[in-house]
Amino acid sequence: MRYDVTIVGLGGMGSAILAHCARRGASVLGLEQLARGHDLGSSHGKSRMIRKAYFENPSYVPLLLRAYDLWRELEQRTGEELLRITGLLMVGHEAAEVITGARQAAREHNLPLESLTAPQIRARYPMLRIQDDEIGVYEPDGGVLDPEKSVAAHLHDASAAGAELRFETPMENWKATDDGFVIRLADGATVESRALVLSLGPWFKQALGKLGIETHIQRNIQAWFAPATNEYAGGRFPPFLLDRQGLPAPLYGFPDFGDGVKAAFHAHGDLTEIAQLEREIDPERDIAPIVRAMEEWMPGAARSLRAARPCPYTLTPDHHFVVDRHPEHPRLILCGGFSGHGFKFAPVMGEICADLALAGDSRHEIGFLSLRRFRASGD
Ligand SMILES: Cc1cc2nc3c(=O)[nH]c(=O)nc-3n(C[C@H](O)[C@H](O)[C@H](O)COP(=O)(O)OP(=O)(O)OC[C@H]3O[C@@H](n4cnc5c(N)ncnc54)[C@H](O)[C@@H]3O)c2cc1C
Structure with a gap:
């Protein structure tokens, strides 16, 4: 089976991305290394703040307005x-x-x-x-969001729209091919996918490190x-x-x-x-x-x-998120670095990453979250 999109990491962001991709009719696979409902990532703790007057950067506000909806x-x-x-x-x-x-x-x-x-x-x-x-x-x-219930709701929404979910299934590595990706799982099995989204939370460090982002x-x-x-x-x-x-x-x-x-x-x-x-x-x-x-x-x-x-x-170095296509593999979407203020954005990140994975571009203004900002000027 070859999927349109595979999402690796089903925490706050991945669960939302899975739901948004599946609701657009794509064939979607979600891979999560740990058990459903685990509390070892960054999306547990009963409450997350949501607000609009975003002191961190006003560029987030349009995304927040969409997230509330x-x-x-x-x-x-x-x-x-x-x-x-x-x-x-x-x-x-x-x-x-x-x-x-x-x-x-x-x-x-x-x-x-x-x-x-x-x-x-x-x-x-x-x-x-x-x-x-x-x-x-x-x-x-x-206001206040319930993170555990929110992740569960996105996973439920994704399943209802036809997504396939696999828990306790870590991705070992991925390899780009001419028309997509081969994803190797820890048990040695492989999965083929046209697009790949990495929403690895605190396990994202290595992927960003390979791009020179500490x-x-x-x-x-x-x-x-x-x-x-x-x-x-x-x-x-x-x-x-x-x-x-x-x-x-x-x-x-x-x-x-x-x-x-x-x-x-x-x-x-x-x-x-x-x-x-x-x-x-x-x-x-x-x-x-x-x-x-x-x-x-x-x-x-x-x-x-x-x-x-x-x-x-x-x-990330500036504490802002990274939501972008990989510079060498445009169908590889990176979604991470959510610091201590990312949860409230989960559904709009779902929408953005579904745009990027399925259409190659997003309707939302996300230039300020791009990888380019970390490159030296003139690069
Ligand atoms: C203490 C604290 C308070 C916060 N307060 C707020 C707040 O008030 N408001 C707010 O908006 N945000 C807040 N945040 C931020 C927000 O909760 C996080 O940024 C967000 O939940 C991160 O989601 P994520 O999907 O990136 O990571 P996670 O939810 O950690 O998900 C990553 C998932 O990827 C999986 N994974 C990793 N590697 C692999 C692999 N190789 N194969 C398969 N699966 C893999 C992991 O198991 C995990 O389930 C807070 C964060 C913390 C820690």
């Missing part, structure tokens, strides 16, 4: 609730990137974003400890706490991002939706290799700094630890 369409097709609109509070000093960047994105794309002074934040959220030089922006369209795998910790008060319950308190001077990194988190208050530092942790990722939690090193930061911001929210898990970020 596609999440809703996926919910309708699968009957699953995946996206909750909760609003989102971002706090920092006047020049903090989360504030200036969110304002710029909101201005450029005419997005609703409310500015709050320190007294206004205190009045709205009396439980918070706000410093006098801090201000806030509140994004009413901010990526890093960073061990980030997500932790859940039993709060001492119900003031931080979902519905009463929004997800937040705090860029406070003196913290080791921006602190973000989610209200208690039933599993406790979740908190983590963004892009903060040892650099490692995915095969060597330390999965044991060290309370002093991993949890104590989060508790200290939380106590200074949301007193009582992190009374006792309920659970904690490492989750790796895959970081």
